[in-house]
Amino acid sequence: MPEWLVLTLAMLAACVVVVIITLVRHRTAAEDEDPSETPDVIEYMTMWIGVVYAIVLGLAIAGVWEARSTAQDHVQSEAAALHEISERVRVYPADVRDRIRADVNAYVGHVVTTEWKTMADDGRVTERGTGLLDRVRADVTDYQPKTDFEAQAYQPLIDQVTAADQARNARAESTGATMPGVVWFGLLGGAVVTIGMVFALQIRRTLRELVLAGLFSALIAFLLFLIWDFDAPYSRGVTASAEPFLHLFPHISG
Secondary structure, eight states: OOHHHHHHHHHHHHHHHHHHHHHHHHHHTTTOOOOGOOOHHHHHHHHHHHHHHHHHHHHHHHHHHHHHHHHHHHHHHHHHHHHHHHHGGGOOOOHHHHHHHHHHHHHHHHHOOOOOOHHHHHHHHHHHHHHHHHHHHHHHHHHOOOOHHHHHHHHHHHEEEEEEEHHHHHHTTTTOOOOOOHHHHHHHHHHHHHHHHHTTTEEEEEEEEHHHHHHHHEEEEEEEEHHHHHHHHTTSSSSSOSHHHHOOOSSSSS
């Protein structure tokens, strides 16, 4: 199901629930109930509950967005390290240089064509990708420099392999959801309490009140959807992309 459809249905559902509860409450309310007699303390509590919940929502959105940005940084670092390996091996003999570059290309091709889909669908990296990176590491570390010029390039190449491996591990650790379950419990529970406080103000079924209550509920549903959409950096919504790999290795098709 498309995510825009999920968002639309969630917002409509929130509006419908609020309207239905309001209508039911109106029918069951006592005839002598006066909405204008809402105690000031309830209005005060409603205001502060809304403020606190808004702060929590803002922090949650900032957290998942930062996690998404960090995930993209991991991809950029990994792609840059692999590109440096391909460029720095030009000082090696042709057969060694071509073998290392071929293995780097094989790894990048696997990441953008196969592993990226696995991360999106299953929330994990592939064993095949790990094996291909191990092959690159073996190519670089097993070569014995034969000249001073090659020896000067050897250690920087080792450092770039290490950087690529660290970035891959960081990418693997950020493939899943970033928000703990207890945080989601708080967000959903806070939404129920915040919307529930609307009814504590004894709203009736006038068009103005129903519209405002519906829009308020739809806004909260949208913000919760936004958090959920950003929660998995590689699989939903505005995801971290493989564009750094495709930019630095334009000959590889994504």
